[in-house]
Amino acid sequence: MQTPSFESILEKHSISLRAREIEIFxxxxxxxxxLACKHCHVEAGPNRKxxxxxxxxxxxxxxxxxxxxxxxDLTGGTPEVNPHFRWFISELGKRQKxxxxxxxxxxxxxxxxxxxxxxxxxxxxxxxxxxPHIQKDRTDKQRGNGVYDGLINIIRxxxxxxxxxxxxxxxxxVHNPVGAYLPGNQIVLEQEYKKVxxxxxxxxxNSLYCITNMPIGRYLNFLKSSGNYESYMEExxxxxxxxAARNVMCVNTLSISYDGFLYDCDFNQMINLKLKNELPQxxxxxxxxxxxxxxxxxxxxxxxxxxxxxxSCGGAIQLEPAVANAPMG
Ligand code: SF4
Ligand code: SF4
Numbered sequence: 001m002q003t004p005s006f007e008s009i010l011e012k013h014s015i016s017l018r019a020r021e022i023e024i025f026x027x028x029x030x031x032x033x034x035l036a037c038k039h040c041h042v043e044a045g046p047n048r049k050x051x052x053x054x055x056x057x058x059x060x061x062x063x064x065x066x067x068x069x070x071x072x073d074l075t076g077g078t079p080e081v082n083p084h085f086r087w088f089i090s091e092l093g094k095r096q097k098x099x100x101x102x103x104x105x106x107x108x109x110x111x112x113x114x115x116x117x118x119x120x121x122x123x124x125x126x127x128x129x130x131x132p133h134i135q136k137d138r139t140d141k142q143r144g145n146g147v148y149d150g151l152i153n154i155i156r157x158x159x160x161x162x163x164x165x166x167x168x169x170x171x172x173x174v175h176n177p178v179g180a181y182l183p184g185n186q187i188v189l190e191q192e193y194k195k196v197x198x199x200x201x202x203x204x205x206n207s208l209y210c211i212t213n214m215p216i217g218r219y220l221n222f223l224k225s226s227g228n229y230e231s232y233m234e235e236x237x238x239x240x241x242x243x244a245a246r247n248v249m250c251v252n253t254l255s256i257s258y259d260g261f262l263y264d265c266d267f268n269q270m271i272n273l274k275l276k277n278e279l280p281q282x283x284x285x286x287x288x289x290x291x292x293x294x295x296x297x298x299x300x301x302x303x304x305x306x307x308x309x310x311x312s313c314g315g316a317i318q319l320e321p322a323v324a325n326a327p328m329g
């Protein structure tokens with residue numbers, strides 16, 4: 001079946017996708033990562049060389065000082081491997097901003113990066129950590145052998161420092177399906193994760209975010225090579241949720257690439273889908289007024305944000321009431 005375009009579905013529902021304001025300034029610090037997960041939309045890994053340099057980070061700081069962004073959201077790759085990470089976190093810590101670091105966490109178990117645990121704690125950085133599945137074999141299948149046990153160890157260390165317990169030290173986990181299907185109900189899955197992690201390992205976290213795998217990057221390769229691409233796209237299209245579509249994350253986020261280019265979101269960044277032509281394209285041309293109300297650049301991968309409960313960097317967009325006995329994702 002030929003799936004309809006995202007644009008045509010928005011039109012059918014009279015939705016015009018425009019940014020409202022920039023509340024979240026999301027910086028992709030580079031594509032390097034100590035892992036090389038099977039579903040990674042960045043196609044990150046240890047051999048990637050794209051890393052944000054100090055000059056570009058300084059440009060970001062200037063804009064953060066000038067504008068009233070509510071949240072600074074650091075992503076990658078895993079941001080800790082950027083050689084300027086320690087300095088940048090210390091700088092952000094001096095500013096009264098909410099700072100998020102999206103991490104695979106297991107990087108903090110490596111000798112080279114283990115000192116960062118203290119730095120993150122001292123600066124009260126919110127951690128958003130990939131924890132794809134509550135079952136060990138399914139997490140290791142997606143992320144690599146030993147990752148599940150590594151996550152348990154590092155969360156234990158973080159809990160001892162107050163993460164997931166002290167209200168100023170937030171630790172959120174991210175679930176994403178290990179296969180070609182949509183995530184389950186976020187409320188139900190959070191309860192399940194909390195029960196298993198507390199009862200079996202004595203560890204705690206704040207919230208679970210369920211994120212749909214986007215049909216781009218390595219996940220797209222997987223969908224195509226496993227013959228699942230058409231059926232997955234059909235599933236996303238059939239699950240289109242207009243309420244989620246009105247609140248996708250690009251309406252309040254701006255994404256910055258390692259080389260200082262501006263995008264509507266990290267997904268568009270990875271497929272090099274630029275901002276609309278008439279808009280500033282780089283940190284050097286930053287113009288808040290033009291960017292805040294901009295028309296969003298869309299393509300069919302956007303169905304990943306609008307299916308079911310919707311999906312964003314903060315998890316489901318529209319939370320439904322918990323459904324008893326809903327299946328695990
Ligand atoms: S999914 Fe995250 S942890 Fe895995 S390779 Fe990509 S950036 Fe690294
Ligand atoms: S993929 Fe990006 S541009 Fe498309 S709806 Fe999602 S957040 Fe918006």
